[in-house]
Amino acid sequence: MLKIDNLHARVEGREILKGLSLTIGEGEVHAIMGPNGSGKSTLVQVLAGRDDYQVTSGSVTFLGKNLLDLAPEERAHEGLFLAFQYPVEIPGVNNTYLLKAALNSMRKHRGESDLDAVEFLALIRDKMKLMEMDASFLNRGVNEGFSGGEKKRNEILQMAVLEPRLALLDETDSGLDIDALKVVANGVNSLRSADRSIVMVTHYQRLLDYIEPDFVHVLSAGRIIRSGDKSLALELERRGYDWVLKEALEESQA
Amino acid sequence: MASDNPEFEQLVNRGYAHGFVTDIDSDTIPPGLNEDVIRMISAKKKEPEFLLNWRLRAYEHWLTMKEPNWAHLHHTPIDYQAISYFSAPKSRDDAPKSLDEVDPKLLETYEKLGIPLHERARLAGVAVDAVFDSVSVATTFKGKLAKAGVIFCSFSEAVQLHPELIERYLGKVVPYTDNYFATLNSAVFTDGSFVFIPKGVRCPLELSTYFRINAANTGQFERTLIVAEEGSHVSYLEGCTAPMRDENQLHAAVVELIAMDDAEIKYSTVQNWYPGDEEGRGGIYNFVTKRGDCAGRNSKISWTQVETGSAITWKYPSCILRGDNSVGEFYSVAVTNNMQQADTGTKMVHIGKNTSSTIVSKGISAGRAQSSYRGLVQVMAGAEGARNHTQCDSLLMGDKCGAHTFPYIEVKNPSARVEHEATTSKIGEDQLFYCRQRGISEEDAVNMIVNGFCKEVFKELPMEFAVEAQNLLCVSLEGAVG
Numbered sequence: 001m002l003k004i005d006n007l008h009a010r011v012e013g014r015e016i017l018k019g020l021s022l023t024i025g026e027g028e029v030h031a032i033m034g035p036n037g038s039g040k041s042t043l044v045q046v047l048a049g050r051d052d053y054q055v056t057s058g059s060v061t062f063l064g065k066n067l068l069d070l071a072p073e074e075r076a077h078e079g080l081f082l083a084f085q086y087p088v089e090i091p092g093v094n095n096t097y098l099l100k101a102a103l104n105s106m107r108k109h110r111g112e113s114d115l116d117a118v119e120f121l122a123l124i125r126d127k128m129k130l131m132e133m134d135a136s137f138l139n140r141g142v143n144e145g146f147s148g149g150e151k152k153r154n155e156i157l158q159m160a161v162l163e164p165r166l167a168l169l170d171e172t173d174s175g176l177d178i179d180a181l182k183v184v185a186n187g188v189n190s191l192r193s194a195d196r197s198i199v200m201v202t203h204y205q206r207l208l209d210y211i212e213p214d215f216v217h218v219l220s221a222g223r224i225i226r227s228g229d230k231s232l233a234l235e236l237e238r239r240g241y242d243w244v245l246k247e248a249l250e251e252s253q254a
Numbered sequence: 255m256a257s258d259n260p261e262f263e264q265l266v267n268r269g270y271a272h273g274f275v276t277d278i279d280s281d282t283i284p285p286g287l288n289e290d291v292i293r294m295i296s297a298k299k300k301e302p303e304f305l306l307n308w309r310l311r312a313y314e315h316w317l318t319m320k321e322p323n324w325a326h327l328h329h330t331p332i333d334y335q336a337i338s339y340f341s342a343p344k345s346r347d348d349a350p351k352s353l354d355e356v357d358p359k360l361l362e363t364y365e366k367l368g369i370p371l372h373e374r375a376r377l378a379g380v381a382v383d384a385v386f387d388s389v390s391v392a393t394t395f396k397g398k399l400a401k402a403g404v405i406f407c408s409f410s411e412a413v414q415l416h417p418e419l420i421e422r423y424l425g426k427v428v429p430y431t432d433n434y435f436a437t438l439n440s441a442v443f444t445d446g447s448f449v450f451i452p453k454g455v456r457c458p459l460e461l462s463t464y465f466r467i468n469a470a471n472t473g474q475f476e477r478t479l480i481v482a483e484e485g486s487h488v489s490y491l492e493g494c495t496a497p498m499r500d501e502n503q504l505h506a507a508v509v510e511l512i513a514m515d516d517a518e519i520k521y522s523t524v525q526n527w528y529p530g531d532e533e534g535r536g537g538i539y540n541f542v543t544k545r546g547d548c549a550g551r552n553s554k555i556s557w558t559q560v561e562t563g564s565a566i567t568w569k570y571p572s573c574i575l576r577g578d579n580s581v582g583e584f585y586s587v588a589v590t591n592n593m594q595q596a597d598t599g600t601k602m603v604h605i606g607k608n609t610s611s612t613i614v615s616k617g618i619s620a621g622r623a624q625s626s627y628r629g630l631v632q633v634m635a636g637a638e639g640a641r642n643h644t645q646c647d648s649l650l651m652g653d654k655c656g657a658h659t660f661p662y663i664e665v666k667n668p669s670a671r672v673e674h675e676a677t678t679s680k681i682g683e684d685q686l687f688y689c690r691q692r693g694i695s696e697e698d699a700v701n702m703i704v705n706g707f708c709k710e711v712f713k714e715l716p717m718e719f720a721v722e723a724q725n726l727l728c729v730s731l732e733g734a735v736g
Binding site for chain 2: 081093099106
């Protein structure tokens with residue numbers, strides 16, 4: 001599905017990713033953890049194609065295509081989805097409108113016809129039930145005046161509608177109380193499937209109690225320094241990051 | 255979403271689609287302005303004595319005036335002697351009695367503009383008084399309007415058929431001494447529209463006029479007068495396009511509205527005149543005086559404008575709130591791209607008791623354009639309980655454009671409540687990236703964000719105009735980002 005090889009990237013002249021490699025297979029759920037400033041958010045922004053992030057070397061292949069050659073909207077069309085850590089507000093633009101435009105752009109790319117308003121409404125109502133969202137949401141501006149929890153739920157709603165092949169969830173758990181977290185996790189779990197992969201960036205093991213990952217990676221100073229299964233996350237929760245960092249340092253010196 | 259529309263690609267790629275010139279011989283007076291020219295215009299239009307004298311008084315006064323220079327605008331001086339002050343399509347002498355008799359080329363022009371007159375009139379229930387150059391060539395739905403007692407005709411026709419109404423109301427809101435451009439208009443105006451809604455009548459149709467500048471070097475001096483008697487109601491739409499010409503064309507129109515007790519006038523404009531090329535060459539100079547007189551108690555005048563065209567826009571639709579409890583509204587979207595300049599806003603003059611006004615102004619600047627909001631809220635000593643709310647937002651695209659706000663507030667009554675809010679924002683990289691991550695192209699994302707920004711104004715427009723306005727925005731801002 002996704003193969004990242006020796007990726008280096010800069011933001012405002014500073015190198016943040018320093019030779020990151022990662023392979024994600026179909027249907028797999030990966031969690032990326034790591035201390036602040038290790039490059040977790042940079043990684044997902046680079047994958048989504050944010051302009052101010054400059055890739056200096058390395059390669060990323062997504063479903064057989066060179067991902068780095070594609071514009072952000074083309075990456076989306078290929079099936080890459082980013083649930084933002086801080087979803088932006090777009091005043092005056094209706095939620096329904098944005099989502100319908102997004103879905104129809106995907107459908108157009110796949111050579112399918114546009115959904116009309118009635119079909120779309122049926123689809124979105126269904127997904128809103130899943131995310132336990134109120135009908136009034138449809139007529140509000142994009143993220144306009146949303147609480148933190150509503151914004152995150154909205155991200156997962158969009159994911160449910162757009163049905164991506166690869167979903168990147170950037171700290172989707174941050175700022176959520178336990179009830180909201182359950183709703184969001186429930187939404188994500190219902191979207192797990194054999195042909196859809198998920199990458200979760202998170203600080204906390206808590207999220208992984210609800211969305212169980214197949215693999216856990218520790219990112220530090222722009223590289224993945226350790227990978228394991230979900231027990232790694234539990235160990236990190238118990239012991240903190242210091243021991244991993246120390247072991248990695250010793251390995252590199254050996 | 256724009257991309258849903260198969261016509262969208264076409265739309266953004268066609269540049270200024272309305273820039274063609276219709277090949278019709280024009281009956282044009284040679285360039286230049288003097289008393290004889292004014293007499294000639296008046297004679298050609300077989301005007302009564304009072305009107306000629308009014309024009310001549312205006313001309314005399316104009317000679318004593320200086321072109322205003324207080325606006326935040328820069329342009330090469332206008333040579334008023336190089337302008338031709340009268341131009342009529344040749345077929346005018348045997349004026350058409352119905353659409354069938356209209357010059358087919360004219361009809362074709364309307365088709366190109368997307369205004370299939372007969373169809374549009376029939377389907378949309380809109381009566382169209384189409385102004386081509388300076389003389390009206392077609393008027394529809396007369397019967398239905400006449401039945402309701404509504405007079406809707408060209409200004410020239412009104413002068414012939416209802417001279418007493420013209421004499422009574424002309425220049426009562428915008429006197430011929432008002433300002434340089436209005437005074438010039440008073441001297442040389444050639445045509446326009448006249449609307450009279452009698453007491454208690456709710457106008458059964460939306461009234462609409464399409465203006466179009468055609469003959470080269472012909473200044474357009476339209477004059478519109480709308481009178482709404484006690485308890486009447488009318489909605490008037492005005493939309494304009496112009497062919498591409500490489501010379502600056504002056505447009506100095508005057509619109510006067512009068513609303514009596516309990517009457518309501520809604521005046522909507524979509525203005526899409528040629529803005530000049532990317533270097534600012536060509537383009538229309540648009541100096542317009544629009545003013546409404548809320549003369550009666552509980553009267554209401556509402557201006558809504560979407561200004562995307564013209565090289566220069568100088569325009570301040572205003573309301574004189576004389577009647578107690580009268581209401582004035584101004585909703586505006588002004589888009590400037592490339593080298594366009596706009597200095598636009600409104601005046602709300604509170605004279606009567608418990609008068610209220612609302613101002614919502616949205617300015618969008620891209621390229622190297624400059625956009626200014628200039629507004630005056632004036633509360634006179636006797637205007638007990640006056641209220642105003644002003645909201646003035648600017649959106650910048652790129653870093654070479656400018657947005658300016660000049661709000662003037664004069665309050666002479668201590669019970670007044672006047673509020674002013676202003677914001678300036680840039681189209682955020684974050685917003686664009688968010689939309690693109692969802693698969694929406696940059697161009698479409700910009701249109702979406704801009705249309706969201708203008709929503710408060712668009713919802714004031716009649717439905718068909720709202721759609722047209724959104725399309726216009728797409729075309730106007732093409733290539734503004736990226």
